[in-house]
Each structure stands twice: as C-alpha cells, then as structure tokens.
Amino acid sequence: MSDSFLFYDLETFGADPRRTRIAQFAAIRTDAALQEIDAPIDLFVQPADDLLPSPVATLITGITPQQARAVGVPEADAFARIHEEMARPKTCTLGYNSLRFDDEFVRFGLYRNFHDPYEREWRSGNSRWDLLDVMRLWHALRPDGLVWPVREDGATSFKLEHLAAANEVRTGDAHEALSDVRALIGLARLFRSAQPRLWDYAARLRDKRHAASLLDTIAMMPVLHVSQRYPAARLCAAPVLPITRHPRIDSRVVVFDLDGDPDWLLDLDADTIASRVFVRREDLPEDVARIPLKEVHSNRCPALVAWSHLRA
Template sequence: MTQSKTWNEGDTIIWYDLETSGINKAFDQPVQFAAIKTTTSLEVLDTFNFDIALTADVVPCPDALLVHQIPVTHRPTAISQNIAIEKIHHIMNSPNTINCGYNNLRFDDEFLRFCFYKHLYHPYTHQYSNGCKRFDLYPAVVYYYLFAHDSLTWPAIDNRVSLKLENLARHNLPPIEGQAHDALVDVKMTIGLAKKMMENSDAWPTVVGFFDKNQDMHTSSQLPFLQAGRKSHCMGLLIDSSFGLKQDFSSICVSLGRHQHYKNQSVWLKLDTHPLETFENEADFFRVIVKKKWGEPPFLLQPEHATQLSSNETKQQMLEHNMAWIDQNPDRFDRIIQSHTSSSYPTHNQVDLDAKLYDTPFFTSLEEDICQQFHVAPPKAKASLINQIAHPTLKEQGERYLFRYHPEVLHLIDSPSLEDYRHKLLHIDSSPIKDHLGQEKRTPSACLERIEAISHERSLTDLEKKRLRELEIYVYDHFIRPLEDNES
C-alpha cells in the first residue's frame, strides 16, 4: 500500500519561483525572485518579491527575455545579485522550512544551488538542515492526473493535455492579476493549485509522503520480488513527467540495485516501453534506465497501480515479452546490471569554475568560517582575506565575487585566473567557457545572432521588439564596445 503523510504542524512553506536570464544553471542568473511564506494550511505569513540586477559577466538569452519580458535595463528597484542570494539563502534555510515550487526540483532548486555555490554559501542545507526539506507540486500534479483525475480540470491544447502551470490555473482557479511568468503571479498560481489539490484528503497525504525519504524507502521494502535472470529483483511502478504522456507518465521497472558510486541512487530498468532485444550493447540501454533518489521523483508505487492506467494492456504485453527475454538471456542481464550500476557521469575538460559545484568537496568547518568572515567584511577587507586563502577553489570564487560586485578593489589582489576569465568574456581569448555538461557559456555574438534570427522567425509585438532592442544595446555597450576599446 502506498504510504501517506502530512506535514508537521510547526512547518512553514516557502512557495517560490525564479525568472532567469536563461536556462544554463551554471552561467545564467536570476532576474526575479518571488516567494510567499505560508503555514501548512496555506495561511499567508509573509511575501518576498525582488528584481535582481544583471552582473557584468552574464549575457542574457533572448528567448528567455521574450518569455518573462523583464527589461535588462531601467530597473530602479533591482538589487544586486549578491544581496539577493544572501536574502534567498536566509529565507530558504529558516528552520523547519519546506521549499516548494512548480517544477522546482528540475530547475529552480538546482539553479539556486549553483547560485549559492558561486556566492560562497552552502548549496545544500536548504534540503536537509534544521528541519528544512523540499516539495515539488509538478510531479504531484502528474500523480493527480493519473490517480486523482477528478480533483482538477485538465486543459487540452491541440487535443493534448497540458500540465503547464498557467493553463492549469486558467481552468481551475479564479483569475489572478498579472501575467504568467511574473514570479509572484506564478507563486500565487502554485498556491491556488495546491489549495485545490488539498481538498482531496486521500491523494494529498500520498503525494506529500513521496517526498519523505523514510516512507519512500519503506515503500521500496514492500515491493514484490520476481525472478529476473539468475536472481530475484523487486519491481515497482515509477511515475515521472519525463516518461511522457503517451506512456501515462509511468513505467513498470525492475530494480538493478544501488549505484556503486552514487550511493544515494538506485537504478531501475523499464520493462514496458521498448523490446530489450533491440539494444545492441549495454550502453544503449540508457534509454530505458531510470535513476532514483529516495524522497524525490520518480514516485515509487506498487506495480498493481498500473492496472488503473489507460495504457496498461499494451504495456503489460511488453512487460511479459521483456521478462521472457531476461529469463532467456541471464548473462546479458547481468552485464546490463554491472554496466549501469557502475557507470559514471561523463566528465569534460576545461570546466569553468562557476560550473564546478559537483566537483568541489564540501568546505571544512575552517573554510566555512572563512566564508562567513568574507560575507560580513567590507570590500577592502574581502580583498585582504582573499590574499590569505590557501584553498585554490575558494580563493578563485572570492576573486570572481569581487569581479562581479566590487571591481573597485580588484587592484588589491593579484589574480592571473581572473584576468584569463575576463579575456574569455570579451573574446580576447577565443577559447569557450564551458560548464560541467560541456555546454558553452553564451557569448555576446551568439546573443546578437539569436536576436536577428528571432526577428526573422516570428512576428513580434511592439513590446517584444522593444525588449530585444534593449538587449541588443545592452550587449553592445557592455561587451562589444569594451572589446573595441581594448583593440584600439
């Protein structure tokens, strides 16, 4: 039976949303943060909403600009990003806070994790420390679509169900003043949707329980075991938005066991989506491999829940076909298990400092003390502190911080790495700046080329034309002109 849970009475919830300069979590930045603090019964306690100024090394994405339509300049209320990140870190790390959003685990949460890292704050404490935890309404909505369908009205766009927040809000909530993709409006829509979902007293505790590690592990311990290959393996129904509507956002999977390197992950193999014999080698099976962390999506249910889904008959046939293939190919199945429980994430050369979050060990208590001193020190004292830091990553992070927020004291430090970074920004050094996934940091020329392409691809409103023109001028003034001045 699926476990259920309600939040603790003393918990408070931060419902939050970001609007950003683009989707690269290492290289882009927030341009708006909004949050509403509530009790677990959704009584409003406080509201936060602030615009965030661009830093000197961020080239905004034109496509993102057209979505949220926040201007790049003439924002008199915008605060510096370092002040914003300090505020956000404090808000999200208040004791017994549940940090919630709509698709926040796949985007906003990781985006902020990189922000905290770049600003010398602990990037993970908002997930577990002092009673803090996380919740995401989007996968909860997916569960409701499958198993509590009558709780909401489901909008259809071009005869296809849409789980976008603004579409769900339009069909289920009273009108909310403001435009979609304004962070505060999106937060209000998220809370409104959650309130309506809470009316289902059976489904709501169930989705809350999915985010509890202990309950998730308990569900796993109750799964049935079936013979698969030479050994018995547990089987479960995994629910995740990434599986897609055609697959009912679900798949019957067999557990391959805990990952050998990433101990917080279990590895699962989909059995009802593709015929397994069509994959030529073990590496090809990545298409049907799912990795799960306890207390996070994908949601794990007893396999018997699959009988409630519309695609069950077709998927049942594929499941039986693949189970027979595994029984007939035990050696191959063993190799699949070994390959995918021991594989490592790909590594890339020349990863930029801003993208090294996952390669950087947690700071020691001494290094955390240094970070705290750094945050409260005035600019000149920050520069002096940097000159005393022995830890190379921490030292370089501090140098980047000064570059972004206190360039007036850069003459007090000697930093060849910072000069190299500045040259790459201005393309004096043409080698690209790359993140941990091998993706390149957006360049001024790429931004201008994209603006031109958009102007030819689609019909733009007057406001959209204005925003793109503002961005074009911004990029020229902040990146192209300094390069021309440097060459002259």
C-alpha cells in the first residue's frame, strides 16, 4: 500500500490547533521494513508575533519562543517542507496520538499557509496512521513481545514516554520531537518483529473501505473495537454491533457496546435514548445507566477485528 512511512511528531506552543502554532517538527522516513531511507528532518518554527504561547506547553516542551525565534524558520517555509514530505506519492504519514492532535495542527497549518489541508492524506496512494490504538490492539490481543509499563492504579500506561523507557528505545529526552520519533520507530520495530501478522492486519485498517467493510450495518455482525473510550479494566476493548450509518456523514457508523443491555434500544423512544447518550455519566441519576452507543470513523484507522478472527 505504501512505499514509505513518514514517522513524525510535533511540539507546539499550545493545545488548540485553531489558535496556537507548531514550535518544532521532526520526521524520519523509513521503508516498509522500517529501515531509515532519508536523513532525519528537525525544524524549529518561529512563533507568530500576535500569539502568546501557553506557559504550560513551554514548560512541557522546554521550547521558549525566544529559542524558536532564534533558531527556527518562518512558518510558511516550515509548512512548505512539511507539505513536500507528506505529499510525496505512496507515503503513509504516522505518529502517536497523531489523529487527535498532530494531524489537526498540520491541517490548520497547511490551510493557513495556502496548501490543501487534506490531499496529502489520500492523493497518489498516500495514507495516514496512528499507532496509539494499534498499541492498545497489540496489548489486548497478543501482548507478547513488549514490556508493558503499569501505572500506579494498576492499569497499563500507553504513554509514549513510559513505553519507550520500559523497552529501552529512547534516545534523548521525552517531549523532544526527534527523540519521540525515534522512540516510536523503535516500538514499531518491536511490534513488527514480535507480531508480524498483527502488524500487517492493523496496517490494512488505514484503508477506510476495508474498515467500513467490517462495519456492515446490513449483516450487523459484531466486531471487536479497541479504543481509549473503553476502560482499561476491559483492555480498552469492547464487542460492538454496527447499528446504522450516520445520517449525514457516510464515514461514520453508530455501534452498540454489547456489554450493555440491548433492551434499552428496543424499549426506549429516540428522545429518551438521546438524553442518555449525549450526557456526561456523572450527570445521570444514580439508577440510570448511560446507553453505550458510539460513533466509529472508518476514515480514522479504527482498531477493529472481525469476530471470526478471534480465538481463545
């Protein structure tokens, strides 16, 4: 599917991609066997004069606006290079929690600097991937081959810094973009070496058509869904049943968590169901359970496993 993987990471001056900017971009291109094929890229980006950086972000990354201004390049130049690398044909761009965080900064930055924000994700055989839920999938189904760090509450930690330290793939400091990229490549190599079939299976889920084929609302066959939305006590996994497609966005499918009582869907009217879905759990009365409906996005590399593929 891809000739190369572009592993990348960002450090930013804040958490909101609409209002804050990138402080550092780092990337390493590998071949399909995860061997480096190009020189690493490491860019600092000059901050905008009219935006104040978040003090919290600066404390986390250690990148001050003065440092970025002194050694960085203008944002327009940075995004010209980012676009050039990500838009190279048959490139899979991937990171860690990148779909929810880094990719959003890239989209807004590309748009702000007069590049198409989406084409690099699909044109010319390109794709994107996020290894965070892939690591959860590995842990839930075939955990051999990796040391899984444990938090104080007894749950597995999926933070990149903890996984990298436990498996000795870190070179450099956490929250330094190029160091994080090298750590992620190290974990990916361990995954591919320890569980090659699962790695190849997960890689297919980059294709939204393949992911959508597992969410068949006509056959309504259950699948295993791995996501941060499910508690660690359940290995971040749940058997779900595809119920219906989103009425306006075709890439989304509504699923029902089969750990819940399906009679709720059969007995309650639409307004009551909505009142028990679109509400925080703590806002529900003590004797009322939240109805476990969830949207799965076929174009966001969901971690799905067909029920027929599961075995004890």
